[in-house]
Amino acid sequence: MPRIHCSIVPPYLLDRIAGxxxxxxxxxxxxxxxxxxxxxxxxxxxxxxxxAPVRRGxxxxxxxxRRIHDAGTxxxxxxxxxxEEGATATGDLAADEAYEGLGATYALxxxxxxxxxxxxxxxxxxxTVHYGMNYDNAFWDGEQMVFGDGDGEIxxxxxxSLTVIxxxxxxxxxxxxxxxxxQGQSGALNESLSDVFGVLVEQxxxxxxxxxxxxxxxxxxxxxQVEGEAxxxxxxxxxAFDDDVLGKDPQPATMADxxxxxxxxxGVHINSGIPNHAFYLAATALGxxxxxxxxxIWYDAVVSGSVLTDCDFRTFAGTTHDAAVQRFGxxxxxxxxxxxxxxxxxxxx
Amino acid sequence: xxxxxxxxxxxGGLTRTWTVDVxxxxxxxxxxxxxxxxxxxxxxxxxxxFTYRITIGYTEVHLPExxxxxxxxxxxxxxxxxxxxxxxxxxxxxxxxxxxxxxAVRDPGAQA
Ligand SMILES: [Zn+2]
Numbered sequence: 001m002p003r004i005h006c007s008i009v010p011p012y013l014l015d016r017i018a019g020x021x022x023x024x025x026x027x028x029x030x031x032x033x034x035x036x037x038x039x040x041x042x043x044x045x046x047x048x049x050x051x052a053p054v055r056r057g058x059x060x061x062x063x064x065x066r067r068i069h070d071a072g073t074x075x076x077x078x079x080x081x082x083x084e085e086g087a088t089a090t091g092d093l094a095a096d097e098a099y100e101g102l103g104a105t106y107a108l109x110x111x112x113x114x115x116x117x118x119x120x121x122x123x124x125x126x127x128t129v130h131y132g133m134n135y136d137n138a139f140w141d142g143e144q145m146v147f148g149d150g151d152g153e154i155x156x157x158x159x160x161s162l163t164v165i166x167x168x169x170x171x172x173x174x175x176x177x178x179x180x181x182x183q184g185q186s187g188a189l190n191e192s193l194s195d196v197f198g199v200l201v202e203q204x205x206x207x208x209x210x211x212x213x214x215x216x217x218x219x220x221x222x223x224x225q226v227e228g229e230a231x232x233x234x235x236x237x238x239x240a241f242d243d244d245v246l247g248k249d250p251q252p253a254t255m256a257d258x259x260x261x262x263x264x265x266x267g268v269h270i271n272s273g274i275p276n277h278a279f280y281l282a283a284t285a286l287g288x289x290x291x292x293x294x295x296x297i298w299y300d301a302v303v304s305g306s307v308l309t310d311c312d313f314r315t316f317a318g319t320t321h322d323a324a325v326q327r328f329g330x331x332x333x334x335x336x337x338x339x340x341x342x343x344x345x346x347x348x349x
Numbered sequence: 350x351x352x353x354x355x356x357x358x359x360x361g362g363l364t365r366t367w368t369v370d371v372x373x374x375x376x377x378x379x380x381x382x383x384x385x386x387x388x389x390x391x392x393x394x395x396x397x398x399f400t401y402r403i404t405i406g407y408t409e410v411h412l413p414e415x416x417x418x419x420x421x422x423x424x425x426x427x428x429x430x431x432x433x434x435x436x437x438x439x440x441x442x443x444x445x446x447x448x449x450x451x452x453a454v455r456d457p458g459a460q461a
Contacts, residue, residue: 269362
């Protein structure tokens with residue numbers, strides 16, 4: 001597809017066109033039609049924000065297309081194809097979890113926010129499972145997701161938590177939207193967006209309102225030998241684990257405890273606790289389904305065009321507040337909740 | 350001579366540290382020249398991958414996992430293997446302690 005289409009035709013319009021007559025996309029096309037009626041300026045700006053990434057290949061816009069590969073404990077990508085879109089479950093637990101997890105993440109973007117896949121252009125979603133021997137990680141390689149099986153002592157398979165799958169796929173969304181630099185505060189925002197949309201995918205799938213959700217990232221990927229619930233908590237950063245081997249969850253909840261470090265790209269997985277907690281505070285102040293209120297506001301901010309690659313916490317906070325004002329009005333409870341949340345984590349807007 | 354390997358990053362952001370003892374000759378002839386030949390990593394599109402920091406004396410090299418070639422893999426495997434105790438019932442050193450999220454260096458002190 002020529003790149004010019006990317007900036008002229010809004011992705012949600014493409015979504016709608018592509019979704020017409022396809023029963024599998026009934027919800028997606030309904031959401032897209034809704035967006036079209038609103039003619040939302042925030043969404044229109046998104047097309048410009050997305051003009052930088054270069055698209056390859058001819059993915060069909062508006063169509064969910066998943067491919068799950070098996071690396072067979074080797075560290076080579078993508079591995080052999082295990083399951084393709086529409087195929088029945090393989091019986092391979094990790095492969096089927098990845099398939100479902102990608103579908104749930106796609107559904108949040110498409111049905112709630114009218115976005116066609118991570119790039120807004122229907123990019124096919126590829127994942128590889130059984131990567132490496134005793135491999136203790138999951139990552140996004142710039143093109144696809146990769147999941148290890150864990151070492152069995154600290155970690156089990158990384159697909160065991162839907163939030164890990166949605167976290168990784170959200171790195172794809174970030175790459176094709178703000179492309180936040182993976183260093184320092186912009187890197188912590190990059191991480192935080194993966195955690196935020198990661199938990200929203202799970203909350204939406206389970207129908208959990210903000211009040212009763214766990215707000216945990218990576219629950220279920222530790223073995224029972226580890227003293228810990230999950231990798232991170234948006235509700236209470238710094239409390240997800242406290243273990244002899246792993247140490248204590250190092251995440252701060254507020255700027256007062258911001259960690260200056262040179263490791264982990266300047267603590268991108270540590271200081272993400274601060275914007276994570278701001279999102280939690282905004283979502284619980286509003287109550288109900290977090291993907292509709294606070295999630296919608298964060299999404300609007302991401303695609304507003306105001307979040308540049310070197311964005312810091314203060315600028316991002318201001319952008320979320322602007323997004324809340326634009327969608328819900330100045331003086332709305334949404335705008336108030338967002339301002340209050342950032343103020344409580346030490347990033348006044 | 351002790352070589353220290355710290356692995357940071359990953360989706361969990363957990364730092365794990367291992368050490369391996371090598372002779373001074375091996376450190377100087379095999380590992381130091383390799384470390385000094387490494388160029389600083391260029392930021393790419395990879396997210397949540399591991400980064401290895403290898404410290405040999407006063408020389409420190411940072412290697413993204415995606416650029417980890419064979420000689421380094423051998424060194425890391427040796428360090429990780431050295432972390433496994435001879436007696437499986439030895440709980441304090443059954444897995445080397447990591448230092449979650451800080452730059453602090455933990456000496457395993459496992460050498461009797
Ligand atoms: Zn991440």
